[in-house]
Amino acid sequence: MSLLMGIDIGTSSVKSMVMDTSGKVLGFAQLEYDIDIPVSGYAEQNPEQWWDLAKRTSAQAIINAGIDGGSLAGIGFSGQMHGLVALDKEGQVLRPSIIWCDQRSIPQKAVLESAFSTEELGNMVQNSVSTGFLILSLMWMKENEPDLYSLIDRVMLPKDYVRYRLTGELGTDMTDASGTSAYATASLGWSEELIQSVGIDSKLLPLVGKPWEIAGYVTGQAESESCFLAGTPVVYGGADQAMQAVGNGIIEPGDLSVTIGTGGQLFTTIDQPVYDKKLRTHTYVHAVPSRWYLLGATMSAGLSLKWLASQILKSDDYKSLDLKAKEVPAGSEGLLFLPYLTGDRTPHMDPHASGMFIGLKLDHNDAHLIRAVLEGVCYSLRDGVEIIRSLGVDPGRIIISGGGAKSLLWSQILADILNRDVYVSTTEEQACVGAAIMAGVGVKLYETVEQACQTIVKLNENPVRPNADNRAVYDRQYAVYSKLYECNRELFPMLNTNTNEIGALK
Numbered sequence: 210m211s212l213l214m215g216i217d218i219g220t221s222s223v224k225s226m227v228m229d230t231s232g233k234v235l236g237f238a239q240l241e242y243d244i245d246i247p248v249s250g251y252a253e254q255n256p257e258q259w260w261d262l263a264k265r266t267s268a269q270a271i272i273n274a275g276i277d278g279g280s281l282a283g284i285g286f287s288g289q290m291h292g293l294v295a296l297d298k299e300g301q302v303l304r305p306s307i308i309w310c311d312q313r314s315i316p317q318k319a320v321l322e323s324a325f326s327t328e329e330l331g332n333m334v335q336n337s338v339s340t341g342f343l344i345l346s347l348m349w350m351k352e353n354e355p356d357l358y359s360l361i362d363r364v365m366l367p368k369d370y371v372r373y374r375l376t377g378e379l380g381t382d383m384t385d386a387s388g389t390s391a392y393a394t395a396s397l398g399w400s401e402e403l404i405q406s407v408g409i410d411s412k413l414l415p416l417v418g419k420p421w422e423i424a425g426y427v428t429g430q431a432e433s434e435s436c437f438l439a440g441t442p443v444v445y446g447g448a449d450q451a452m453q454a455v456g457n458g459i460i461e462p463g464d465l466s467v468t469i470g471t472g473g474q475l476f477t478t479i480d481q482p483v484y485d486k487k488l489r490t491h492t493y494v495h496a497v498p499s500r501w502y503l504l505g506a507t508m509s510a511g512l513s514l515k516w517l518a519s520q521i522l523k524s525d526d527y528k529s530l531d532l533k534a535k536e537v538p539a540g541s542e543g544l545l546f547l548p549y550l551t552g553d554r555t556p557h558m559d560p561h562a563s564g565m566f567i568g569l570k571l572d573h574n575d576a577h578l579i580r581a582v583l584e585g586v587c588y589s590l591r592d593g594v595e596i597i598r599s600l601g602v603d604p605g606r607i608i609i610s611g612g613g614a615k616s617l618l619w620s621q622i623l624a625d626i627l628n629r630d631v632y633v634s635t636t637e638e639q640a641c642v643g644a645a646i647m648a649g650v651g652v653k654l655y656e657t658v659e660q661a662c663q664t665i666v667k668l669n670e671n672p673v674r675p676n677a678d679n680r681a682v683y684d685r686q687y688a689v690y691s692k693l694y695e696c697n698r699e700l701f702p703m704l705n706t707n708t709n710e711i712g713a714l715k
C-alpha cells in the first residue's frame with residue numbers, strides 16, 4: 210500500500226499520523242510533554258524523549274490504522290523551529306536541547322547586535338537574531354560550557370535529531386536552517402560572514418537538504434527499536450510553520466495562516482525574499498521551490514492559556530475554560546493581557562518583555578482572566594498582521610490551525626479582532642499532513658507539493674465571521690494594548706530576576 214507517515218515534533222507533544230495519498234487519515238497518535246525550566250528564563254527538552262515519543266506515537270498510529278510498518282512508502286518530519294541539538298562525534302547528545310523559547314542568550318544577542326546593525330543583519334540573513342535561536346544558543350554554549358562545546362561535532366534542529374536516530378544520517382533542511390539566524394535566507398546558504406564573526410566553526414553546522422528530498426532510509430538498528438521497516442525512505446521534512454502551511458495548502462502568495470499552537474504564528478507565502486527592514490517579522494524559506502514566507506511570531510499563544518490553566522486555575526480542561534470565557538463580554542470588561550510570558554518576538558523582538566494583566570478590578574474573576582488571555586494573544590497576532598500589511602502584502606483568506614483552533618470561541622475572537630473571516634481546514638493536524646506530503650513528494654507518489662495540496666487540502670467554506678457588535682470594543686482595547694509595551698519597556702528588564710543576572714543589565 211502507498212501510505213505515508215508524518216511525524217510532528219512539537220513543543221507540547223509529539224504527533225504521528227498515517228495518511229493515504231488522498232489525504233485520508235488512517236491513524237493518529239499524540240503524546241504530550243513539558244518544557245523543562247532548570248533556571249528561570251531557560252527552556253530545554255530532552256532529544257531522547259522526542260525519539261522515544263516518536264517511536265511510541267508512530268507505533269500507536271500504525272496500530273490505529275490497522276496496518277504494519279511495511280505499508281509505509283515514506284516518512285516525513287515537521288518540527289518546532291530554532292532550537293539547538295548538539296552531538297559529539299559518536300552521535301551522542303551532549304546536553305538537553307536549548308529550545309526556541311529559551312532566553313538565556315540575551316548577552317550573546319547583544320554581542321551580535323553590537324557587531325552588526327539592523328541593516329547589516331538584514332543584508333546577511335534577512336532576519337533579526339533572537340534568543341533561543343540555534344546560533345545564539347551555540348554562542349552561549351561556547352562561552353558558558355566550553356568543555357562541552359569543544360566536544361561538539363555537529364549541531365542540528367529538533368526534528369533532525371529524530372530523523373538521525375531513524376536513518377543514521379546527519380543534516381537539516383533549508384526551512385529549518387533559515388530559522389537559525391545563521392542562514393542567508395535569500396541566497397540559500399549558511400552565512401559564513403555571520404558565523405565566523407562570532408567565532409563559531411562553520412564545520413559544526415550540518416548539510417542542508419530540501420524538505421522533500423530523501424535524507425536516508427530506516428536503519429536495521431532503528432527497525433529493531435521501532436515499528437518501522439529497515440529500508441523505508443525518510444525525507445528531510447521541514448520547520449513546523451512551513452509544514453503547517455503546506456498542510457493548509459498555503460504554498461502560493463495570498464492566504465494567511467494563523468497558528469495558535471504553543472507559540473502563535475502568522476504565515477504568508479511570498480515569491481521574493483522581501484523582509485521588514487526593522488526586522489520585526491521573519492523571512493524564511495518555504496517548503497516549495499522559489500518560495501519564502503513572512504512569519505510573525507507570538508512567543509506564548511497556547512502557552513499563555515496553558516500557563517493560566519495549569520499554574521493558576523489548576524485545570525487542564527480547555528472546554529470548560531472556554532465555557533467560562535463565554536460568560537464575559539468581548540473586551541473582558543476592561544481587563545487586558547500582554548502575552549509576553551517568554552519575552553516577545555513580533556513586533557518588539559525583546560526577550561526582556563514579560564506578561565501582564567492590566568485593568569484588574571474587584572468584580573473580575575477567573576472567567577475574565579481566561580477571556581483576557583484569549584484576547585491578548587489575538588491582539589499580539591493583530592500586531593503581526595499590521596506589519597505584514599505595511600510590507601505591501603495584503604492577506605487573502607485567513608486560515609486558523611493549531612491546538613487553539615479547537616476552540617470556536619478563540620477563532621471567533623480572532624475574527625473579531627482582525628475584523629476578517631476566519632477559515633478552518635477540514636483536515637486537522639496540518640503539520641503532520643505537511644510532513645506526510647513531503648514524504649509523498651520524495652517517494653514520487655505526488656509529482657509536486659502543489660499537486661499534493663490540490664488533492665488533499667479542503668477548507669470549510671463556512672468561515673467564522675466577525676461580529677460587528679464587538680468591533681468598537683476590540684478596536685478600543687487594541688489601542689490601549691498597543692501602548693502597553695512602550696509604556697513598560699524600561700521596566701521589564703528590572704523585573705526579570707534571572708535574565709537580569711545574565712542579561713543586559715549585568
Ligand SMILES: Nc1ncnc2c1ncn2[C@@H]1O[C@H](COP(=O)(O)OP(=O)(O)O)[C@@H](O)[C@H]1O
Nearest residue numbers: 219220221222470471511527611612613615616
Ligand atoms: N480545546 C482547546 N481549546 C483551546 N485551546 C486549546 C485546546 N486544545 C489545545 N489548546 C491549546 O493548544 C496548545 C497546543 O497546541 P498544539 O498546536 O497542539 O501544540 P504544539 O505547539 O505542540 O504544536 C495548548 O497549549 C493549548 O493552549
Ligand SMILES: O=C(CO)[C@@H](O)[C@H](O)COP(=O)(O)O
Nearest residue numbers: 219220289290309470471472
Ligand atoms: O518559534 C516558532 C516559529 O518561529 C514556532 O513555530 C516553534 O517552532 C514552535 O512551534 P509550536 O510548537 O508552537 O507549533
